[in-house]
Amino acid sequence: MKLKFGSLAALVLFASAAHAQSSVTLYGVVDSGILYQNTSAANFSGTAKNLGSVWQLKDGGIYSSIWGLRGTEDIGGGYKINFKLQGSFTTNNGKPGLSDTPGATALFNQFATIGGSGWFGSIDAGRQIVPMIYAMSDTDVRGAQYFGSILTAWLGLNQAAGWPGTSTNAPIGALYDSNAIVYNSPKFYGASLALEYAPGGTPGQFQGGTRESAVLKYSNYGLNLAGVYYNGHDTNPFPANYPTAPAAPATGRNNNNFYYVGAMYTISGFSISGSFSSSNAQSLLSKATYNFEMISAGLGYQFSPAFKVTSGYYYLKDRNNSANHSSEVAVGAEYNLSKATKTYAQVGYVSNKGTMNQTIIYGAPVAPGRSTTAAMVGIRHAF
Amino acid sequence: MKKITVAGLTIAALAAMVSMSAWAQPQGAASAPAEAQAASAMAAPAAAAPTSKQANRALRRKVYAAISKDKAINAGNISVRAKGGAVTLTGTVSDAAQIGKVEEIAKGVPGVTSVTNKLTVQKSFGGM
Numbered sequence: 001m002k003l004k005f006g007s008l009a010a011l012v013l014f015a016s017a018a019h020a021q022s023s024v025t026l027y028g029v030v031d032s033g034i035l036y037q038n039t040s041a042a043n044f045s046g047t048a049k050n051l052g053s054v055w056q057l058k059d060g061g062i063y064s065s066i067w068g069l070r071g072t073e074d075i076g077g078g079y080k081i082n083f084k085l086q087g088s089f090t091t092n093n094g095k096p097g098l099s100d101t102p103g104a105t106a107l108f109n110q111f112a113t114i115g116g117s118g119w120f121g122s123i124d125a126g127r128q129i130v131p132m133i134y135a136m137s138d139t140d141v142r143g144a145q146y147f148g149s150i151l152t153a154w155l156g157l158n159q160a161a162g163w164p165g166t167s168t169n170a171p172i173g174a175l176y177d178s179n180a181i182v183y184n185s186p187k188f189y190g191a192s193l194a195l196e197y198a199p200g201g202t203p204g205q206f207q208g209g210t211r212e213s214a215v216l217k218y219s220n221y222g223l224n225l226a227g228v229y230y231n232g233h234d235t236n237p238f239p240a241n242y243p244t245a246p247a248a249p250a251t252g253r254n255n256n257n258f259y260y261v262g263a264m265y266t267i268s269g270f271s272i273s274g275s276f277s278s279s280n281a282q283s284l285l286s287k288a289t290y291n292f293e294m295i296s297a298g299l300g301y302q303f304s305p306a307f308k309v310t311s312g313y314y315y316l317k318d319r320n321n322s323a324n325h326s327s328e329v330a331v332g333a334e335y336n337l338s339k340a341t342k343t344y345a346q347v348g349y350v351s352n353k354g355t356m357n358q359t360i361i362y363g364a365p366v367a368p369g370r371s372t373t374a375a376m377v378g379i380r381h382a383f
Numbered sequence: 384m385k386k387i388t389v390a391g392l393t394i395a396a397l398a399a400m401v402s403m404s405a406w407a408q409p410q411g412a413a414s415a416p417a418e419a420q421a422a423s424a425m426a427a428p429a430a431a432a433p434t435s436k437q438a439n440r441a442l443r444r445k446v447y448a449a450i451s452k453d454k455a456i457n458a459g460n461i462s463v464r465a466k467g468g469a470v471t472l473t474g475t476v477s478d479a480a481q482i483g484k485v486e487e488i489a490k491g492v493p494g495v496t497s498v499t500n501k502l503t504v505q506k507s508f509g510g511m
Contacts, residue, residue: 063508133508137508138457138507190457219460220459221444222460222462222463224459267464268471269462302473308503
């Protein structure tokens with residue numbers, strides 16, 4: 001009898017422990033479509049040849065295809081422990097997305113974080129999408145989507161600053177940072193602050209490979225405002241032919257500065273956005289310096305809860321060489337078939353001058369110095 | 384009928400004024416008089432012409448103030464239009480549960496008689 005009580009007590013104990021465990025969610029999105037583009041290039045070199053028009057099955061017309069696991073444990077007192085593991089993959093061939101090193105893939109290339117949240121806000125440590133991207137997404141009618149948006153415009157700056165596109169280690173700002181510690185404050189009357197610090201972990205170099213960023217956001221009365229400051233040391237150290245040629249060693253050089261201010265206003269189904277950005281970078285390999293300007297404007301209309309049309313205009317300018325500039329327009333329509341599935345059709349046009357090669361969609365390089373048109377239809381399903 | 388709505392709106396405006404200034408009080412001496420001043424500025428035209436643009440604007444502001452108290456909802460992506468006591472919500476929220484929640488908050492604002500909810504879900508960057 002005693003034994004029975006003992007096991008019962010143990011059972012109750014386990015039951016309560018299991019209850020405190022909270023939930024783990026497996027989730028993901030699969031996004032694929034057909035893309036036509038009238039120019040293409042083999043890489044992001046500013047002098048790459050035009051390889052001609054291309055028809056392709058294209059992953060990620062809205063955002064990349066992803067899968068992940070996330071969970072939260074309530075540890076009492078209003079505190080929670082949170083984790084998130086998320087990786088992107090290409091639906092065309094099943095391959096995982098880019099990591100911070102060329103040629104090496106990462107299972108969880110978008111998020112691998114553990115952190116805590118409570119009255120103070122939240123802190124998350126590990127590889128993650130950095131606050132500046134959310135700030136840009138919140139102030140772009142196109143939502144920093146993979147097709148013709150503030151994201152592809154910002155990547156255009158990176159390409160112009162010598163990013164070979166083979167890793168996520170970018171010369172101007174960043175989409176993902178490894179080793180990042182990110183703090184998000186709670187909201188005060190719609191205002192919030194995000195701070196990021198990523199120690200470089202470079203022996204003998206305190207500043208080597210570090211990243212620091214700050215984002216100030218306001219979101220109320222139909223208005224989103226965002227200001228971004230991003231600073232990186234020893235960024236983009238990899239040559240296009242890495243690992244045949246070695247990466248530049250970390251010396252603690254401050255070579256990545258990105259500033260951005262943006263606003264978006266939403267009223268009666270209409271959304272309107274605008275932004276201005278200034279950035280500078282220095283190549284660790286060639287020692288060349290870069291200085292850019294980026295301007296965006298957006299307009300969208302939600303016709304019904306299931307159907308919306310968004311458009312954007314993106315302008316890039318090389319302050320060191322006026323021959324290099326780029327203008328892009330993109331229009332997209334999204335129709336929700338259900339809560340979990342949407343279809344989309346989008347068209348983009350870019351006029352690249354000089355060595356500029358701003359793409360229309362992420363992952364499909366265009367020929368530099370000339371105009372390109374692209375169109376895509378696709379489907380996106382969340383699970 | 385119109386007179387009843389006038390009285391109702393006036394009471395609602397006064398109630399809001401009292402609750403707003405009471406709520407603003409502990410925030411600091413500087414903000415409290417500013418809030419009270421703003422509230423009385425809103426209440427005065429509301430009493431004179433309750434269906435006027437000012438009254439609609441005042442109600443719209445009150446709905447936004449109520450939504451923004453929720454820590455998880457970003458009121459910057461939501462459009463609130465008020466006409467008389469009828470409120471129309473458009474724009475986006477970051478998850479499906481927030482659609483009903485915003486409607487509930489709006490319905491709870493004094494002076495709101497009906498809510499037309501056209502909100503949709505827009506996950507933050509990288510999501511659906």
